[in-house]
Amino acid sequence: MRESSDGGRTLTVGVVAARSGRLASLGDPLAFAVSLLEPKLTRIGNGPREYAVRLVSRDSRSTADGARQAVRELVRDEGARIIVTLAGTQVLPAAADACEEAGVPCVSSTFPWQVYYYGRGARDTAPFRWTYHFCWGLDAIAEVFADLWEQAGGSRRTVGCLWNDGPQGAWSRHAEAGFAPAARARGHHLVDPAGYTEPATDLSGHVEAFAAAGADIVTSAATARDLSLFRALAAERGSTPRLITCSRWLAYPPSTTSGGERPAQANVATLVYWTPAHPYRSSLDGMTAAELAEAYERATGRQWLQPLGLAYALFEVAAHALRTAADPTDPAAVAEAIGRTRLETVAGPLDWTAGPVPNVATVRLAGGQWQPGTRHDYELAVVANRHVEGLPVTAGLLPLR
Structure with missing residues (x-):
């Protein structure tokens, strides 16, 4: 993993988002969340320490190979400490598996948890080491x-x-x-x-x-x-x-x-799973579901999208993990922090300590x-x-x- 030139004082959040191909519309909420958060999420405190934060995106090209390549580039070239993603049936598992192989924490959503967990080969007694997910179940x-x-x-x-x-x-x-x-x-x-x-x-x-x-x-x-x-x-x-x-x-x-x-x-x-009427607000900036939807419509001229709330919550979870990890520059410590996360987000309450299986928090x-x-x-x-x-x-x- 590439170290930052400032001795690890900059934490990179990698974003795997479809910006081309058949899943490009699913990449829109993630891209918008990045544009909204880049000027806000610039520094993170972790105990007495403070770190600069950068958000770096790569296009999955809506393919499994593209997702794997995006993860490799984010880890190898950008020194990503954590990766977030929304994707489809083949692309999301490919991104998560690439993170598992690279030994970098990953948080993902928009995929029924049974397919994510059991479909990728995990068992209740043999969970994943690096990859975490929040979603609803079948x-x-x-x-x-x-x-x-x-x-x-x-x-x-x-x-x-x-x-x-x-x-x-x-x-x-x-x-x-x-x-x-x-x-x-x-x-x-x-x-x-x-x-x-x-x-x-x-x-x-x-x-x-x-x-x-x-x-x-x-x-x-x-x-x-x-x-x-x-x-x-x-x-x-x-x-x-x-x-x-x-x-x-x-x-x-x-x-x-x-x-x-x-x-x-x-x-x-x-x-x-998410609308402007949901009674939730962001742990990052206090933005309500209604305000997030309004910001999207005002900026894009398009109707709000359900995955928008999940996309914003991905960054809430990533920031929380970096804030609470024993060492935010250590991938293992960041992964452990995700696993103990209980957080009120703009997508609702997320609790990885409650299951239903390791690595998974559910969405209502x-x-x-x-x-x-x-x-x-x-x-x-x-x-x-x-x-x-x-x-x-x-x-x-x-x-x-």
């Missing part, structure tokens, strides 16, 4: 979605599963750590045809299987393109579901197309739905808030039809 998704299914009518429902044959589908149907066992424990019957390969070319088999089983609710981890295909086929066959819940890609606001067609997200129910989930808005084409309404104290419900659940 079981928490199932609990929130079950709330929505039951709100749509009836306590026990037959639910069609639009799951692919990749990691999203495999972990959703996992017999022990997935979505399916938690949903079944709530009394719901899941209809799960064979997983499809992305991008889907024909989902008519799923439409027919759901219709045959009487499943008028569908749950999904599909891309916008594949969900749009499913909705079109279902409408064509007169089998439009009463409700669709989807756990993937719906953190981003949809908009009406130039031709006036409704987007695939319209009236689809999803996860709510509510249920929402993309509904026609007043300020924007579509806005994320909170329709179920049982798990998030202080978050108001802003609308009732609308039928998909």
Whole structure:
């Protein structure tokens, strides 16, 4: 690891963010957080000592190889003491694994914790040494979605599963750590045809299987393109579901197309993990969730994004670890500090001492739905808030039809 020219008195926080490629939109919240924090997060106190801080970013290029290269450059060329990242199904594990190999602490988010932890080969008795994560779990998704299914009518429902044959589908149907066992424990019957390969070319088999089983609710981890295909086929066959819940890609606001067609997200129910209405504020500067969202919209001219709160919280955790480590220049001490972190952040309370497994802190989930808005084409309404104290419900659940 490269030492700073001032004898280690400068602490570098490395940022792996997609700035090009298919995940570039996921890199926007991280890039904005960096721009907002660079003039604020310039020095950190650690006991009687004080250190200069610099934030340095590298583009993952939305690929696993790009993420690994970004980590290597941040550690080798920039002397990063800790790395933060948000990424997708293949890119985030690659970045975290590269940090594990390099022996540098990493904090990440936006990825169900079971996939992050067990999917990368950890076990409850054999955790990771360097890599830490905060997010919700597949079981928490199932609990929130079950709330929505039951709100749509009836306590026990037959639910069609639009799951692919990749990691999203495999972990959703996992017999022990997935979505399916938690949903079944709530009394719901899941209809799960064979997983499809992305991008889907024909989902008519799923439409027919759901219709045959009487499943008028569908749950999904599909891309916008594949969900749009499913909705079109279902409408064509007169089998439009009463409700669709989807756990993937719906953190981003949809908009009406130039031709006036409704987007695939319209009236689809999803996860709510961060909004301007969440009753949280940053441990770094006291900024509230509402103020952070307003700052983003004012600076970019675009609608606020759910991952924005998680992105800002990454730097809160990194700064807290550097402040509380026995020696912030020692990677092992910084990793140990993350592992004992209990912190109130703009993304909510994070507690690595509480589990559910080593290396993981959880984020609370509510249920929402993309509904026609007043300020924007579509806005994320909170329709179920049982798990998030202080978050108001802003609308009732609308039928998909």
